[in-house]
Amino acid sequence: MNTTKYPATVRELAEMAEKLDMTVLSLLEMLSPIPMPPAGYTLAPKSDSRWIGTETMNRGWIITPVWDATTNTHFLDVWMADHKKPNYATLTPGEAMQLAADLTAAANAITTTEALEV
DSSP states (O other): OOOOOOOSSHHHHHHHHHHTTOOHHHHHHHHOSOOOOOTTOEEOTTOSSEEEOOOEEETTEEEEEEEETTTTEEEEEEEETTOOTTSOOOOOHHHHHHHHHHHHHHHHHHHHHHHHHO
């Protein structure tokens, strides 16, 4: 699969157009539509394509909705507090049910976001 990194600044756009021996307008036409991050997402630190939404935090986990601008895909990052190699994080049945509820809510929010983008 071939992907093109969209320019993040006007300077990058101009440099890309010059490199391709194109005008800025013709390059914009070729690149469009430019994928836009979902509302409320911010660019992740030290990244040029990974956008993150509002995290769901609990003592035992953090769930982060993520949108990848390069592939225009949504997914969830899940960090478990006690997950250190070679052991797995452990959850009580009640904590597991709460994690399942939090994951379901985060997945539903992404599904709603994707539906609005269509």
